[in-house]
Amino acid sequence: MNRRSSLAIAVSSVLALAGANPAFAAASPGQPAPGFTVTDLDGKAVNLADYRGKTVVLEWHNFGCPFVQKHYRSGNMQSLQKKYAGDVVWLAVNSTNKTAWDYTEPAKLTKELRDFGAAPARYLVDEPGTMGMAYGARTTPHMYIIDPAGKVVYNGAIDDKRSTNVEDVKTAKNYVVAALEEMKTGKPVTVATTTPYGCTVKYK
């Protein structure tokens, strides 16, 4: 599984390099989640297969983005990360390439995460963008939920108020919360796909 999935990523990254318009993959609800092996901020390898049997939340992240800031300034994202820490593995992913204006060095990023009180289980540094492309992540934030069987059950926005206004967090319907609560009670996820909103992921 391990080998095969990293092979799949290798192949897809080759495809991505080959085409003028890289084949942008997708992680659709009902399909097996694309496997990955990515190093985290502490330099440790993180593999999706390690979390078999657990629910995994993926959050595409970049503090340079005002949409991400909205969810951290309001404390929304951190509180979710903490609230579900017992039930799910929350992985923040950063696919920003090194030449981008809002790329942040790991040391500075670690400090910023601490200052904001962010609490993802791991923070994945996907600087080559391979994992982001395999998932078809287009914005920050862009949220995915993977069920214990390794299937994608949610792909889309964090909530239904596409704005940078901190006030909107209070009144928004949070799709990730709705999906996680349904999963807790053993129900299928009602809203499994939404259009993500935010800043463009700055791929290579």
Place this chain on the structure above:
Amino acid sequence: MNMRIFAFATALACAVFAAREAPCAPSVKTEHVEAELVADKASAQPGKPITVGLKLRMQPHWHTYWKNPGDSGLPTTIEWILPAGWKAGEIQWPYPHPLPVGPLLNYGYEDEVVLLAELTPPANAPDARANVKAKSKWLVCKDICIPEEGELDLVLPVAAREPPPEPRWQAHIDRARNQLPVDARGWKYQSALQGKSLVVLLTPPEGTGAPAKAAFFPEREGLIEPAAAQKVTREGRALRIEMKLADPPPAGVKAVKGVAVSDAGWPAAEGRKAINVDAPIAASLGVAAATTSNTGALGGGTLLALLSALVGGVLLNLMPCVFPVLGIKVMGFVEHAHGEARAMRMQGIVYTIGVLVSFAVLTGLMLALRESGTQLGWGFQLQSPAVITLLAALFFVLALNLSGVFEWGAFAQSMTSNLSARGRYADAFLSGVLATVVATPCTGPFMGVAIGLTITEGAGMALAIFAMIGLGMALPVLVLALFPALLKKLPKPGAWMETFKQVLAFPLYATVAWLAWVLGAQAGNDAVFALLAGLVLVAMGAWFLGRWEHLQGGWRSAIAIILAAAGVLVAWPGAVAPMTAADAIPAARAGELPWQAWSPEKVRELTAAGQPVFVDFTAAWCVTCQVNKRVALNNDAVVKAFAARNVAPLKADWTRQDPRITAALSALGRNAVPVYALYVPGEDAPHLLPELLTPSLVLAEIAKLPAAKQGSAITQR
């Protein structure tokens, strides 16, 4: 407190302008955007809508978003705060531009965008200054995104009088209006989900064509993968746009709404580049069925087109460049009039096949090149100086032959009197090819529309139309061959035939002279000299062949061929520095129209300023164009009429390849020159004049225009 100071400052700023009864709208500057409200008119009328706009001027390379922002981003919002009783319409969005960001794609605007909306004061609005306010939010992005907002004011006088235009803002509003998608008349839209693709089919109204290229921007977010390349192809007359569906596609989509954008513009869409598309999703497109029923039923338009192609083909025979070839052929028949009827019939058929095959080859070549993306139209062969040079040499050799300088001798006998049956067929076939090659410069009067159809009707129709033109051209010879009895009506063979043959040489010399002039227009004076020097060598070769005709042995032909080859080598046009359109247009002389170089922008500019525009789509190699110019356009009465009605004459010169002109012709449903288009300000589509002009015809068309205002500037150069 802050707010109040701000509002006061605004009112103070606007009070300065109050005396002038002009609208006032101070601009708001953020870090990356300068925002301002603008209005179409200097005042609003009670109960009548007025167009206003939110003008966003972005810093270079920064962009804001369309209503569907694409892969990321946020559409700009406007919240109107209006005096009591006022109503605001929806935002009218100019068509978006694709903005790639790495592997992703956004839809939006760089530099400047004006989002338009209609505001309507109540019928009982008092004659006073109205305070219109807009709270707007926009996301402006380059590498990073900044959410910005602004509170904008517009102080607008309300008055019952006819509102005067507002010169400060008019140009901005007009530009935005021109970029609004429109509902094109008579177009049909269909769409279907095919596997992982979304296909939208745009079918133009009967008798017009779809542009070759277009991009589709769906209104609904998350419907397609914005960054995946759109595959645009022709399907019959329709344009087919295939897009990659989003994965997973949204559920419950019943129709695909959006905007289709083509740089070439759309027929029946007021010359706009963008049209609104609303395509219900069908189980299948039924394109194949529709196409077959089209060809099966042969609509009136198609039949008419085929018929005009036939008539046009027949008329081609009368063109100075084709006539000698026809003459030679008919003379051959006269000589053989008492020979075998069957052999003659076969010859006529083979000649026809020769014509049809060459037309098919030329059409195939044109279609193949178009398919590969080269913008070409009929007559494209003559846009190359090399082809012109070869044609000139060919015509010159034929003319020398007719003048009696030499006979074809051993390798081809004479074109008229080859005795072996096989040689006769080869001869008939080759004269068919020759007739086609020489006919291409002379687009016959009826052929314009027929040829125009070929670009819109797909390859099958194109081949059918050109086959009809070929058939028409071969028809006189074919009829004579099939009904030899007709030949008896022609004079008996005799000494007159030699004289007639020699006389036929002169139209060919004239054609050479004309080709030399075309080459001059394409490649300049030096190329003309090279051509003429080369022709001297060719003449020497021909003379050699004729002078020592009685001698046997291969060396005579060898020397003649070497001389002719040397001639072509000398004449061969080298690397030609392309001349700009401006070079090509000499200063106007007295008694001629003051032509200016054509560009689509120029047409828009002038018509927007209220000036009628006459466009001459022409080329040096187009005989009909030259005749029209001399006879009907550079005519004293016409020149005066143009000046009196302030008509701007623009010249679109297609002598060399120009994709913009090809695109413009295609938008008019044409694919060959001449085309004469009269654009009248305030009218959507130009008036197209016939391809054969007469002064009275042009005058009648011009007379329909309103007279120019007293004292207004006459056409300037």
